[in-house]
Amino acid sequence: MxxxxxxxxxxxxxxxxxxxxxxxxxxxxxxxxxxxxxxxxxxxxxxxxxxxxxxxxxxxxxxxxxxxxxxxxxxxxxxxxxxxxxxxxxxxxxxxxxxDDGPEPSYMPSNLTDVVAHCGYDATAPVLSWLRSQPCTRRLAVAIEPYRREEHTTLLSEILRMLGSRLEHLIIKNADNIHLPDLSLTTGLLTFAMSGIQCLQTSTSLDLDWVPTLLSQIHSPGLKRIVFVVDLRERTGLDLLDWTRIREFLAQQRSLRRVQFYLSAHKKWATQAIAARLSPRAYALRVGQLEGRYRYSLDMFDH
The missing domain is CATH 3.30.110 (Translation Initiation Factor IF3)
Known part of the structure; x- marks a missing residue:
């Protein structure tokens, strides 16, 4: 029910x-x-x-x-x-x-398999600390608070190292070039998604270098799906991504079956534009439009 x-x-x-x-x-x-x-x-x-x-x-x-x-x-x-x-x-x-004034508490482990953490302000930090005691997590979605990136990425890296090859689905929002979580041990990933990719007019190509850099950390031989969630205002915003590095990484993933882009605007035009940037390819490509607020829920793992 x-x-x-x-x-x-x-x-x-x-x-x-x-x-x-x-x-x-x-x-x-x-x-x-x-x-x-x-x-x-x-x-x-x-x-x-x-x-x-x-x-x-x-x-x-x-x-x-x-x-x-x-x-x-x-x-x-x-x-x-x-x-x-x-x-x-x-x-x-x-x-x-x-x-915040007391010692960090110890938490009981549970049988949680799916966790979505899209909290506000500094509320993400205690959730990440708590997640370090949840060894059964197989699907994890985390939104990093921009004002606490250093702390959050450190905690997230600890979690990813603990879960290692057991983690199958990972969604990360709001990474940047300086603060990147360590994906080196997440060798069992089936799905990897990146949200908070800001392809805006005020950005520069350097601002989005974290996208291909984070992808390059992935060494999961069974990776089947990669998702990009992009905030796009003008069509020229797509030029801010390093498509050469992205295309080369995707081409190296022998098990990759699907690549999906969800855009805040220009979906119809971007369908052909992204296909041209990623050609040739051996995987299915889908470009979709974000509908309303991008809600962080358990449905993220079911799509």
């Missing part, structure tokens, strides 16, 4: 619209409200059989509150965090989080 529920800010009456001990999937959009203890208790007590859980636009009062949910759902295998924050309103008049 699957359910998508939007929860509203009502301290005493906040509860999911579907109450079933056999529910497998739940998507909660809290619309930037704080998660109240009553809601937390209702979630963990009424849905013990959840295997897939998606949070959108939610504010947890602390990261410990989020961990409490994870540890109370023993069957959970897939989790998505989109526009999620962790902070305590009782503290931090100057923005500090009381959890």
């Amino acid at each position: 699957r359910s998508t529920t939007r929860a509203f800010n009502s301290m005493n009456t906040c509860r999911a619209s579907v109450d079933s001990p056999h529910l497998r999937y739940l998507h909660l959009d809290y619309h930037h409200d704080d998660v109240h203890p009553e809601f937390l208790a209702a979630l963990t007590q009424n849905f013990p059989s959840l295997t897939e859980l998606e949070f959108t636009s939610m504010h947890f009062t602390s990261f410990a509150q989020f961990v409490q949910i994870m540890e109370s759902l023993p069957l959970l295998r897939r989790i998505s965090l989109d526009k999620v924050l962790f902070y305590d309103r009782r503290y931090g008049e100057n923005g500090e989080n009381p959890e």
Whole structure:
């Protein structure tokens, strides 16, 4: 049984619209409200059989509150965090989080296989720290906060080294030329996707050098699909990518079956333009249009 529920800010009456001990999937959009203890208790007590859980636009009062949910759902295998924050309103008049002052906690490992982490501000860091104790992860999507790239890429590199060849699907958003995660041990990748490729007029070719550089780190003999998500305004923006290096890398991937581009604009024109830049090729090429906001959800692993 699957359910998508939007929860509203009502301290005493906040509860999911579907109450079933056999529910497998739940998507909660809290619309930037704080998660109240009553809601937390209702979630963990009424849905013990959840295997897939998606949070959108939610504010947890602390990261410990989020961990409490994870540890109370023993069957959970897939989790998505989109526009999620962790902070305590009782503290931090100057923005500090009381959890930052204590020693880094140790976390219990779980059986999570799919994790999407598209958090806000500095909320990505605790998620990445927590992921270091989740050895069963096979599919991982991470959005790096531009203002915390050094810390986030260091943590992400630790996770990728830990998961090694077990990781099969990886999606990374917002890398740059200076801060690149280490993909050297991810030799079991079947899918690799890059999001946040800014082909804008204000960019220079050097700004996007990270795209082919990150690709060059991949040494997965079974790689079958590569995805590029591109923010494109003017047609000339595509010229900012180093197509020679990209084409050469793709040509070397003997197991590659599909290459996909998702563009924010000019999809019809770009279909032929990208095909010409990547010719000749032995893989199928697809160019699609981004529809609305590029939502970070578990669906990213199913396409």
